[in-house]
Amino acid sequence: NAGVTQTPKFRILKIGQSMTLQCTQDMNHNYMYWYRQDPGMGLKLIYYSVGAGITDKGEVPNGYNVSRSTTEDFPLRLELAAPSQTSVYFCASSSIHRGGLIAATNEKLFFGSGTQLSVL
Amino acid sequence: GEDVEQSLFLSVREGDSSVINCTYTDSSSTYLYWYKQEPGAGLQLLTYIFSNMDMKQDQRLTVLLNKKDKHLSLRIADTQTGDSAIYFCAPGGSYIPTFGRGTSLIVHP
Numbered sequence: 001n002a003g004v005t006q007t008p009k010f011r012i013l014k015i016g017q018s019m020t021l022q023c024t025q026d027m028n029h030n031y032m033y034w035y036r037q038d039p040g041m042g043l044k045l046i047y048y049s050v051g052a053g054i055t056d057k058g059e060v061p062n063g064y065n066v067s068r069s070t071t072e073d074f075p076l077r078l079e080l081a082a083p084s085q086t087s088v089y090f091c092a093s094s095s096i097h098r099g100g101l102i103a104a105t106n107e108k109l110f111f112g113s114g115t116q117l118s119v120l
Numbered sequence: 121g122e123d124v125e126q127s128l129f130l131s132v133r134e135g136d137s138s139v140i141n142c143t144y145t146d147s148s149s150t151y152l153y154w155y156k157q158e159p160g161a162g163l164q165l166l167t168y169i170f171s172n173m174d175m176k177q178d179q180r181l182t183v184l185l186n187k188k189d190k191h192l193s194l195r196i197a198d199t200q201t202g203d204s205a206i207y208f209c210a211p212g213g214s215y216i217p218t219f220g221r222g223t224s225l226i227v228h229p
Contacts, residue, residue, distance in 0.1 A: 004162075031215065040128060042208070042221035043163075058216070090162050096215050107151060107212040111162030 006112035023091030032074040036087040124220035138196040142209030149211035
């Protein structure tokens with residue numbers, strides 16, 4: 001059971017470099033999310049997607065871009081890396097069906113194991 | 121948007137009970153979730169409670185919900201060193217989950 005797979009696990013970037021954090025899920029989930037986690041600050045939502053071709057900004061989108069060309073993949077792009085983007089990044093997915101009776105499992109998020117990024 | 125508040129740290133002795141508290145602002149949450157994050161890993165769903173319940177027990181875990189005060193708690197009985205982790209409260213209902221800052225549970229012998 002692969003679930004949500006993130007690559008790479010670790011990366012060090014120089015200021016101004018760019019990179020793409022990969023995320024793929026094999027559960028046919030429609031919703032996907034990118035969060036960043038800073039020590040003592042919890043999880044902050046960067047971007048999310050409700051399905052292929054649809055993305056929207058979260059709480060902290062500046063400096064990032066996303067695309068969702070397929071149901072499975074939701075890459076996160078950093079164009080000009082800055083020290084403030086040093087963080088642990090988590091991708092998550094969920095199978096959400098809006099309308100009708102909400103089941104507990106509808107809102108359950110499945111998380112990847114994270115990418116630790118340092119920008120120096 | 122939803123605001124979720126948790127204390128940052130809780131230290132307990134092995135074998136004691138742990139109680140992790142959470143307050144939230146959105147009263148429309150249908151389900152309220154607890155996630156656990158072990159060191160170096162992503163979050164995993166631990167348990168949840170339906171909003172029309174006051175209590176839910178699941179082996180060593182007890183979830184208490186005071187909907188009037190918008191207060192959620194997670195009690196872990198007979199806390200073990202393997203319970204050391206960060207615990208996140210996440211009220212549901214909006215499809216875009218909001219997480220608290222997480223409570224780091226430290227279990228010492």
